[in-house]
Amino acid sequence: xxxxxxxxxxxxxxxPSTPDQKVSLSELRGxxxxxxxxxxxxxxVCSDQLGLYNELRPEFSEFEAQIIGISVDGIWCHLxxxxxxKLHTPLLADFEPxxxxxRLYGVYNEKSGEAERALFVIDPGGxxxxxxxxxxxxxxxxxxxxxALASMAEHKNSRTAQEVTPFPSQEKA
Amino acid sequence: xSLSGTLAPPVSKFDHAQGHAxxxxxxxxxxxxxxxxxxxxxxxxKRLQHxxxxxxxxxxxxxxxxxxxxxxxxxxxxxxxxxLQGKFWEMHDLIYENQPDLAPDVxxxxxxxxxxxxxxxxxxxxxxxxxxxxKEDRMSGIRSGVNGTPCFFINGTRYDGPAENDSLRxxxxxxxxxEEL
Numbered sequence: 577x578x579x580x581x582x583x584x585x586x587x588x589x590x591x592p593s594t595p596d597q598k599v600s601l602s603e604l605r606g607x608x609x610x611x612x613x614x615x616x617x618x619x620x621v622c623s624d625q626l627g628l629y630n631e632l633r634p635e636f637s638e639f640e641a642q643i644i645g646i647s648v649d650g651i652w653c654h655l656x657x658x659x660x661x662k663l664h665t666p667l668l669a670d671f672e673p674x675x676x677x678x679r680l681y682g683v684y685n686e687k688s689g690e691a692e693r694a695l696f697v698i699d700p701g702g703x704x705x706x707x708x709x710x711x712x713x714x715x716x717x718x719x720x721x722x723x724a725l726a727s728m729a730e731h732k733n734s735r736t737a738q739e740v741t742p743f744p745s746q747e748k749a
Numbered sequence: 750x751s752l753s754g755t756l757a758p759p760v761s762k763f764d765h766a767q768g769h770a771x772x773x774x775x776x777x778x779x780x781x782x783x784x785x786x787x788x789x790x791x792x793x794x795k796r797l798q799h800x801x802x803x804x805x806x807x808x809x810x811x812x813x814x815x816x817x818x819x820x821x822x823x824x825x826x827x828x829x830x831x832x833l834q835g836k837f838w839e840m841h842d843l844i845y846e847n848q849p850d851l852a853p854d855v856x857x858x859x860x861x862x863x864x865x866x867x868x869x870x871x872x873x874x875x876x877x878x879x880x881x882x883x884k885e886d887r888m889s890g891i892r893s894g895v896n897g898t899p900c901f902f903i904n905g906t907r908y909d910g911p912a913e914n915d916s917l918r919x920x921x922x923x924x925x926x927x928e929e930l
Contacts, residue, residue, distance in 0.1 A: 624896065624897040625896065627814075627816075627817065627897075628814075628896060628897060630816055631814050631815065631816050631817065632891060635888070635891060662816065662817070714896075714909055715896035715897060716894075716896065717754070717891070717894040717895055717896035718891050718894075718896075719754075719891060719892050719893065719894040722891060722892065723892075
């Protein structure tokens, strides 16, 4: 299975984040989104990784990026895990049909029946700008995510500058 | 590989370092003063320094995990404020040696124990310069691929093995033999 690459339109999905709420990727258009696929709640590396992203929310929020965790664990498992680790990032349950969203992104591991440890940075227009599949035992850190977000912000700024210059009068309004 | 795990910025004179600047191997730790794994790594690093002597330089950078560890930031501030009086390592060591007792109100007593000018110490913390440095350290850690604490870099490359004496020693010796070729 090959993971989706930069430049691909991120496939839409809708998955439960709580027993009575769902999150759709399409609802997040206009925002940068970081999808964090991970094998399982509670396993040591995943918790370090999500704990790190939880810690780095101030750094991520500078880019107005929404971080979302996705694994094949059920919603009650996610809730207990998030409560125990004091995680404030939404965790989505790719539980039924199992791993369907991980498959859509090309990061489902048939052998283990879990998602790979994979990162996707999606721009406000819904296009994947950066993706990375980490060896399962290695926590990939946050440098790749932040580099992708920073380069997207740079692009946006230079585009805005080009758009603004021909219409200087708009600034007055 | 798009994830490099490479130390940025490299070690400079602004870092807190022990050992020779031209030692063949530099071990950098990104650490959190309240993190129990960093507490466990503290004697490991001491042992490595003892074993490798002049061949090893050790550098400590701040990576406080403030959500998980409410005292990590104040402890880092205390160590950085001590650094302004030339006593970074004294404070760093005292905090790790007494990690179970770490709390905001004992830091002043520790500052006194280390022999700091308490007025200057208090002012340095209030002025926020030390906090700025800690945040810069943390950002440099994020950019370098720090993925938890403690996180070690050997001559600028992230070390992904366990923070234990034997495996760290092996990795450092391997680097040494490369450098000495």
